[in-house]
Amino acid sequence: MDKVKWCLDFSYAEASKHWEDGVVVFHPFSGDTFELNELADHLLCCLDGHPPQTTESLIGQAAGCGVEAETLPRIVVETLQSLQECQLVRAL
Amino acid sequence: MSNQYLLDANGDNTWQFEFGSFTVALTSSVDNVKKWTPFLYQQFHKAEPRPAFVDFRIQIERPESLRRWVRPQVNFYLDGFAPFKPLPAQQAVPLFEWGLNWCIANQYHRYLHFHAAGVEKNGIMVILPAPPGSGKSTLSAALMQHGWRLFSDEILMVEPTTARAIPIGRPVNLKNESIDLLQKTFPQAELTEKFYDTAKGVVALMKPTAATASRVSETAMPTHIITPRYVPGRTLNVRACRKPAALMALIGNSFNYHILGKSGFDTACRLVDQCDCFTLEYSRFEEVFEFFDGLCEGSQGV
Amino acid sequence: MVCAKGHRVFETLLSNPFLAKDYSDEQWDQAVRLGRSANLLARLYQLLADSDLLKVVPQKAHHHLVSASLQAQKQRMQVQWEVKLLAKELLSIGVRPILLKGGAYIYANKSAGQGRTLADIDVLVRKCDLSKVERHLKTVGWYSDKVDDYDQYYYREWTHEIPPLIHYKRQTVLDIHHNIFPVLRFRIDIERLMDKVYFDADGVGTLQLYDMIIHSATHLFFEGEFESGLRDLSDMDLLVRELKVEDWLKLKHRAQELRLVRPLFYALRYCRHCLSSPVPDDIWTARDTGTPNALQLYVADLLFTRVLIPHHALAKKPGYRLAKFLLYWRGHVLKMPLSVLVPHLLRKLTRSIAVTKD
Numbered sequence: 001m002d003k004v005k006w007c008l009d010f011s012y013a014e015a016s017k018h019w020e021d022g023v024v025v026f027h028p029f030s031g032d033t034f035e036l037n038e039l040a041d042h043l044l045c046c047l048d049g050h051p052p053q054t055t056e057s058l059i060g061q062a063a064g065c066g067v068e069a070e071t072l073p074r075i076v077v078e079t080l081q082s083l084q085e086c087q088l089v090r091a092l
Numbered sequence: 093m094s095n096q097y098l099l100d101a102n103g104d105n106t107w108q109f110e111f112g113s114f115t116v117a118l119t120s121s122v123d124n125v126k127k128w129t130p131f132l133y134q135q136f137h138k139a140e141p142r143p144a145f146v147d148f149r150i151q152i153e154r155p156e157s158l159r160r161w162v163r164p165q166v167n168f169y170l171d172g173f174a175p176f177k178p179l180p181a182q183q184a185v186p187l188f189e190w191g192l193n194w195c196i197a198n199q200y201h202r203y204l205h206f207h208a209a210g211v212e213k214n215g216i217m218v219i220l221p222a223p224p225g226s227g228k229s230t231l232s233a234a235l236m237q238h239g240w241r242l243f244s245d246e247i248l249m250v251e252p253t254t255a256r257a258i259p260i261g262r263p264v265n266l267k268n269e270s271i272d273l274l275q276k277t278f279p280q281a282e283l284t285e286k287f288y289d290t291a292k293g294v295v296a297l298m299k300p301t302a303a304t305a306s307r308v309s310e311t312a313m314p315t316h317i318i319t320p321r322y323v324p325g326r327t328l329n330v331r332a333c334r335k336p337a338a339l340m341a342l343i344g345n346s347f348n349y350h351i352l353g354k355s356g357f358d359t360a361c362r363l364v365d366q367c368d369c370f371t372l373e374y375s376r377f378e379e380v381f382e383f384f385d386g387l388c389e390g391s392q393g394v
Numbered sequence: 395m396v397c398a399k400g401h402r403v404f405e406t407l408l409s410n411p412f413l414a415k416d417y418s419d420e421q422w423d424q425a426v427r428l429g430r431s432a433n434l435l436a437r438l439y440q441l442l443a444d445s446d447l448l449k450v451v452p453q454k455a456h457h458h459l460v461s462a463s464l465q466a467q468k469q470r471m472q473v474q475w476e477v478k479l480l481a482k483e484l485l486s487i488g489v490r491p492i493l494l495k496g497g498a499y500i501y502a503n504k505s506a507g508q509g510r511t512l513a514d515i516d517v518l519v520r521k522c523d524l525s526k527v528e529r530h531l532k533t534v535g536w537y538s539d540k541v542d543d544y545d546q547y548y549y550r551e552w553t554h555e556i557p558p559l560i561h562y563k564r565q566t567v568l569d570i571h572h573n574i575f576p577v578l579r580f581r582i583d584i585e586r587l588m589d590k591v592y593f594d595a596d597g598v599g600t601l602q603l604y605d606m607i608i609h610s611a612t613h614l615f616f617e618g619e620f621e622s623g624l625r626d627l628s629d630m631d632l633l634v635r636e637l638k639v640e641d642w643l644k645l646k647h648r649a650q651e652l653r654l655v656r657p658l659f660y661a662l663r664y665c666r667h668c669l670s671s672p673v674p675d676d677i678w679t680a681r682d683t684g685t686p687n688a689l690q691l692y693v694a695d696l697l698f699t700r701v702l703i704p705h706h707a708l709a710k711k712p713g714y715r716l717a718k719f720l721l722y723w724r725g726h727v728l729k730m731p732l733s734v735l736v737p738h739l740l741r742k743l744t745r746s747i748a749v750t751k752d
Contacts, residue, residue, distance in 0.1 A: 015354060017361040022336030026357040029475040030564075031350050031468070033343055033357060035336045085479070085563075115454070144419035145454045149427075171427050172707050199430075201461040351468045 027086045034082065109136045111260050112308045114147040114200070116192065122166055122184045125152050128284050129185075132263045132297060135305035148195045152184050170195055183287050186295045189265060193246055196260075197347040203249035203258055204352055204359050207345040210243030210257055210314075211235045214388050217257055217312040219248055219367070220320050221345040224292075227322030230270040233298050234377045235384060237278040242304045243312075251311070252352065252359045255366065261308040263297040271296045277377060316387060317342060317367045320374065328379035330372050338369035404428035404438075404704055408628060409670040411441045415450045422455040424708055432624045432704035435459055436466035437509035444508075466509050473500045476515060476566050481598045484519075487530050492518040492591050492599035494571065494609060499629065502600045506632040514558060514567035518599075520588070521572035528556055528570065535562050574609050582612075586652060604641075604648040607633045611661035612654050618725015620701040620718065624668065627702055630661050631669040642677050655684030660694065664702050697721055 015026040023036045106119045107129055118129065151169040155178055165178035168191040175194065179187050197205055208221035209232035222228045229245045236242040242261055249258040266274060266283070271294065274281055282299040317338055333341075342360055343349045349356045374380050403424045406413060417425065429435040439459040442448050451459060477493065484491050494516040499507035519527050532538075536559040555571040573584050587609075591599040601609060607630055614626045637645065649658040659678065665671035678685050686694060700717035703709040 015357055017339070017357075017365075019335040019365075021334040024336050024339050024361070026354060028354060029471060029478075031353055031471060033340070033349075035340050113457075145423045145426075145452065147454060147458070171431075173431070199461055200457070201464045202457045351464050353464075353468060353471065 030086045032082065032086055034086075107133065108142060108146070109133055110308075111136065111262065113258060114196075115143050115145070116148045116150065117146045118150050118152070118188060120152040120184070120188075122152055122154065122181065124182070124184045125188065128297070129188075131282075131284065132185075132299050135300065135302055136261075136308065147200075148192065150188065150191060150195070152188050152191075154181065180289070183290050183295075185284060185297065186265065186287050186290055189263060189297065192262070196247055196249075200249075201348050201351050202251075204252055204349065204356055205347045206248045206250070206342060207246070207347060208248040208342075209245045210248040210259070211240040211384075212243060212257075212259075212312045213240045213384075215312070216316065216388050217243075217314045218316040218318055218384070218387070219257070219314050219342075219363070220318055221248075221342050222320055223345065226320060227270075228320055229265055229267070230274065230322070231320050231374075231380065233264040233266060233270075233274055233281075234277070234380070236264070236298075236301055236304060237274070237281050238377075238381050238384075239303075240384070241307060242300060247347070250314070250359060250363065252355045254311075255313070255359055255362045256311040257314050258311050259304075259308050261300050261304045263299055265292075266296050266298055268293045274298065314363055314367055317364065317369045319371045321371070322375065323373045324375055326373050326375045328372070328374050328376070328383060330370050330383060333369040333371050335364050335369060338367075339364045404432065404434070404709075405624070405668050407438060408434065408441065408631075411438075411445050411447055414442060414447050419452055419454075422452055426455050426458045428704040428706050428709055430458070430462070431706035431709075433511055433622060434509075434625055434628055434704075435462035436511060437625075437628055439463040439466075440509035463509060466511050469511055470500050470507070472564075472566065473497050473512070473515060476561075476564070477501055477598055478596065480515075480517070480568070481596045483530065483534055484527060485597050487526055489519055489523045489527055490593055490597040490599055492588070492601070494518055494574070494601070495613070495629075498600045498606065499633075501598060504606075504633065505636070506606075506629040508632075510629070514569045516569045516571065518571050518574070521584075524556060524570065524572045528559070531559055531568070536560065536568065537562060574612060582654070583652065603633060603636060604645045605652075607645060607661070608649050608652060608654050608658055611657040615657035615660045616725065616728050618722040618729075620721060621705060623702045624704055627661070627665055627668055631665045631671045634662070634665060634671055634673065642674055646677055646682075650682075650684070653684070655682065656686065659685050660698065664698055667699065668702055 015028075017024050025034045025036060026032075027034070104119070105121050105126065106117055108115060108117045110116075118125070120126065120129075149171045151172075152166055153169065154164060155167045155174075164181040166181045166184045166187060167174050167178045168176050168187050170191070176187075176191065206219065206221050207223065208219050209228040210220065211218050211232055220228045220232060232242055232245045241259070242264070243257055243259040244262065245264040246262075247260065249260065250256065251258055263284075271283065271286060275283055284297045284299075287295045317333075319333065319338075319341055339360055342364065343356070346356070346360070349360065352359070372380075372383070403421050407417070407425055425438070426435065429438050435458065439448070439462060442451065442459070448456065448459075473496075477491075477497065480491060493501050496507070496510045496512035497515040497517070498504075499510055500512075501507070538557045538559055555569055559568040559570065560566070561568075574582060574587065587601070587605055590602045590605060592602065593599045600606075610626055610630050610633070614620075614623060614630075634645075646655075646658070649655050662671070662673045662677065666673045696713070697717045697720060700711055700714050701721060703711075
């Protein structure tokens with residue numbers, strides 16, 4: 001696992017919608033929509049304002065959210081990649 | 093509906109009809125199309141007099157080639173342009189339906205479209221978003237026969253500024269086992285012959301009910317988003333769906349969400365906000381009807 | 395301007411959007427069909443919007459214009475985003491991309507970028523950087539679907555680009571060129587073009603206005619296919635409308651310097667003919683080399699006016715197919731010597747027979 005470090009940057013997210021059970025974010029440049037569900041919410045609080053995490057430890061953190069183990073690395077990596085492509089996440 | 097369909101007075105095998113917001117002109121000299129178009133569309137407004145502006149000019153014709161004598165084929169033309177490969181002539185009628193869906197999904201972005209069925213009764217308007225194969229055509233055909241008004245079995249259109257659903261009310265595309273099942277359950281349902289060996293298997297088209305066809309200009313405000321799944325032998329299982337998950341499922345089933353950009357996001361959020369969101373697993377129509385009719389209780393006369 | 399009828403019903407609106415006020419439903423029906431086949435519906439929407447004329451458009455036609463405009467706006471966002479990502483990638487290997495055609499008009503915020511749709515983003519890089527760029531992009535999610543060896547060979551050997559690259563996720567298509575024209579028959583001095591490129595703070599280059607016009611003209615009148623011919627003319631029409639009175643001679647001199655007089659001559663002639671572009675009468679003189687003689691001009695008019703149209707049954711004149719056929723061959727002959735062309739076409743022919751047999 002690579003040791004890339006990440007932080008979240010929501011300055012690009014033009015619109016978001018908050019419900020009691022979750023948040024969706026619209027990214028205007030790419031036109032992508034993200035659900036920041038339990039997993040991403042968790043990524044958020046892991047990352048935002050806290051010491052940067054490695055991808056590896058993020059996966060470990062996400063495991064605590066009850067995501068099935070086999071799907072986990074793919075979900076985390078894809079979420080990170082998507083967020084990174086839209087510059088919502090920056091590698092530090 | 094008093095305005096009965098008649099073969100065009102000019103005898104040029106062109107039918108023009110109005111589906112709520114758009115006008116379609118279909119020209120075809122293919123026997124199957126000539127046979128079934130009057131049957132399927134007789135209840136819709138015939139555009140009279142011929143409108144000067146036509147949204148979609150469609151031709152279903154045999155391509156000019158030697159093959160026409162060997163294995164006859166038909167082509168779908170939108171204003172002279174053929175977007176698809178030709179199909180065996182026997183599939184001309186479903187080809188028109190699929191092709192018209194393609195026209196709407198690809199060229200009519202004034203509305204946000206979802207790959208979803210939509211039904212309405214007494215002001216309760218349910219969006220049923222689902223990918224192909226989840227039984228939404230079968231379910232919406234059954235609900236239509238049960239007295240619900242069908243908005244569409246395939247493309248549910250929503251006006252972005254008002255978030256109201258726009259009906260199309262076209263014939264329902266039934267596949268494989270569901271054809272006999274529906275004919276048996278609803279003897280009053282009017283179906284075409286079966287068209288064999290299509291890309292989707294055996295296909296038959298169900299004529300819209302009179303209530304569906306005659307009210308094709310009446311929009312409605314969606315109240316429920318229910319993602320259906322047919323599971324053989326399953327008793328009805330309805331679960332509330334998290335709003336963000338409902339939104340992602342809804343936009344994942346949209347044809348043009350990405351084209352509408354921010355306005356698409358706002359519209360989809362508004363829909364999810366104003367609707368109750370469920371997932372529904374079913375195997376028996378009676379249980380589904382009971383559930384849907386329950387949604388209507390208390391809204392009688394609204 | 396006479397009132398539009400028949401086949402000019404669309405071009406007339408592009409030339410003078412104010413005529414929209416007098417259009418009947420039937421004319422709108424034709425204009426929308428023609429505009430769609432020419433990929434110019436979104437352009438028409440923009441021109442009408444600029445003159446505050448959308449309100450005179452009947453509702454049904456308006457729906458189709460809005461639809462087309464939404465698609466174009468989506469592409470606009472996509473181009474801006476894609477270019478940003480591309481520039482970042484290329485910066486990491488020390489290359490600054492130069493945008494061409496539609497992508498450049500949009501990125502540089504030209505009026506020719508308004509309502510412009512495009513199938514791919516055209517990028518120019520120096521020939522010495524080409525393989526480095528290709529290698530790098532292939533490591534960050536771009537792939538080529540031209541897997542056929544002959545296709546690969548043809549692209550690399552005889553065209554001025556590498557096979558198109560597609561992004562695995564966003565499905566954007568990049569066409570990376572190292573010249574603006576196939577290398578063989580004409581030595582276009584690419585350095586002279588590169589010298590005048592303007593790079594912004596993100597390291598993205600665009601051609602100067604003159605060079606944009608000359609490049610689009612070269613592309614249209616040296617190629618053999620005119621499917622987007624009217625769209626390209628409309629681009630050039632909007633670009634030349636940005637020129638000031640004193641700029642016209644500079645444009646001509648730039649074409650002379652690049653030895654691309656002929657395509658510019660044709661471009662201005664047919665912009666004026668088809669779209670009433672405000673081209674001065676006296677821009678060319680008898681002494682200008684590279685302009686066509688009377689016979690060449692007669693033939694050119696016969697051919698080009700038949701293909702620089704919306705490619706729709708409503709617009710085609712007698713002789714359309716023959717003109718298209720002759721211009722197709724002209725394009726190929728301009729590109730390659732016959733000793734290369736004939737084997738190439740034979741191979742394409744035998745391959746297409748093999749594919750259509752079933």
